[in-house]
Amino acid sequence: MANHFAAVLEPEIVRYGKMDPQYIELWAPEIETPKGYAILIHGGYWRAMWDATLMHPLVRDLLARGWAVANIEYRSVGNGGGWPLTLDDVRSAIQCAKDARPQWCANCPVVNVGHSVGGQLALLVADLADAVVGLAPVTDVRRVDAEELDDNAASGFMGGHYADLSDAYDLASPIRQMPLERPILVVHGDVDVWVPVEHSEDFVKAAVAAGDLVDFQKIPGLDHMAAIDPAAAHWQHTVQWMQQR
Incomplete structure (x- = not known):
């Protein structure tokens, strides 16, 4: 890791809504023009027991490399979220993060970086960024429902199963919303049991077929x-x- 850039110790907290989880941590490196602006979106299978602190290791690393960071919190199942409110929060949060630092957006790439269901959300709002990184992303909510992953997390998020909410499930699934028309990097470990790597393999195939520019890294031994x-x-x-974006 290139750690020659010092970073601020505490973020600026910016609120984009009135509910407790509707906030952004804004972190700035101690250089005038950052190398990029990373929008981090955490996972947790849409459940409120997980929060933005999951992404703090990546925050610290990116700051040390000279990147500016917006780490997004949003409503999840258990604190007012669910489909489509969670996606609405993430879209509002990213727009707020961009509006709060227009100079960063004008002078460096804006990259959505999402993990797990954060990857799903990052892909669904790809139009707000210059590129998207999906780290073990959820790309097909219908498949999460069919495979009953993480104790039926999909039905809890969507408010029912695919059989009863097929249109909503398609809207919530990046694999059903292509082309996304942004460069995409998908990174997925081959021993991931929370989101099987086959989900990403099929997403990448579909994205390429739709004309999207996609890079894929299948990492041996990497878990979720x-x-x-x-x-x-x-x-x-x-x-x-x-x-390189």
Whole structure:
């Protein structure tokens, strides 16, 4: 990790709504023009027991590399969220993060970086960024429902199963919303049991068929949570890809 840039110790908290989870942590490196503006979106299978602190290791790493960071919190199942409110929050949060720092957006790339269901959300709002990184992303909510992943997390988020809410499930699934018309990097470990790597393999095939520019890294031995570990083998390449956008 290139750690020659010092970073501020505490973020600025910016609110984009009145509910408790509707806030952004804005972090700035101590350089006038950051190398990029990373919009981090955490996962947790849409459940409120997980929050934005999951992304703090990536925050610290990106700051040390000279990146500015917006780390997004949003309403989840258990604190007022669910479909489509969670997506509405993320869209509002990203727009707020961009409006709060227009100079960063004007002078460097804006990259959505989402993990797990954060990857789903990052892909669904790809139009707000210059590029998207999906780290073990959920790309097909219908498949999450069919495979009953994480104790039927999809039905809890969507408010029912695919059989009864097919249109909503399609809207919530990046694989049903292509082309996304932004460069995409998908990183997924081959031992991931929370979101099987086959989900990403099928998403990448569909994205290429739709004409999207997609890079895919299938990482041997990488599990689901290690996808947000900056010490893991994939991260250096991920940041290099981000900087090339």
